[in-house]
Amino acid sequence: MKTPTRNRDATRLKLINAVGQVLAEKGFTHLGVNAVARQAGVDKVLIYRYFGGMPGLIKAFGQEGDFWPSMEELAGGDIDAYRVLPLEEKLKIMGRNYLEGIRKRPLTQEIMAWEMVERNNLTEELEIIRETRMLRFADLFLQVGGEAVDVMAVVGLMGAGLSYLICRSRRIRWYNGIDLENEEGWKRLENGIDLVVEGVAGLMQARD
Incomplete structure (x- = not known):
């Protein structure tokens, strides 16, 4: 027999997964309490009980769902090995894994494309989560001190360019x-x- 805690956890997970399912199948315009509860097969009252409403559920979806590449994913799976690499290798690995990670997440691509044309609770919450995770990753692994080049500006340009091309590829080939x-x-x-x-890296060495 399932305990109340296990029932609660299972229902929370159903609702979190249902957010992604509704987005993938019907898009942002259909994302709401009724649609998510129907997709999860539970009473909509539970959204308010467990999450306080849709904003809380959306936040949980961003934090607990597979929305964004994890630190382990960006680092190539081995955090300890990644930590001791030269900065040049760290940036190469992170860039390649970011590209792969976003390409295999069509729902994330949909959200990224949507946030360029409309601001709503979902896009704002997921933006905060994305920015927080990337800044934490940078603080942990990309700060070596005394850089002659603004590394985060370079990371930002690479990330923005790759994100744009991935989103563009959904509709335009070349x-x-x-x-x-x-x-x-x-x-x-x-x-x-x-x-x-x-x-x-060459510029950094030349300026040292």
Whole structure:
């Protein structure tokens, strides 16, 4: 027999997963208390009981769901090994894993594309979560002290560029002659990450 705590945890998980399912199947305009409760197969009262309402449920979806690449994912799976790498290698690995991580999350792509045209509770909450996670990752692994180059500006430009190209690839095939529907095109972009990082590393060495 399930305990009340286990029942509560199972229902919370159902509701969190239901948010992603509604978004994936019906889009943002259909995301609401009734739709999520119906998808989860539970009474909508439980959304208020467990999360305090839709804003709380959306926050839980961002924090507990597989919305954004984890630190382990960005680091390539081995945090301890990643921690001791040179900054140049850290940036290459993070860039490649970010590209792969967002590409395999179509729902995240949908949210990223949506937040460019409409601000709502979901996009604002997930923006906070994304920014918090990335800044924490940078604080833990990318701060080496005394950098002659603004590393976070470089990371920001790479992340923004990759995010744009991933979202663009959902509707448009080509960008600057790069085929976004072909793995060879994405391989070119991975190599581009390495070139950018190597250029920045060379500049840092020249300024030391």
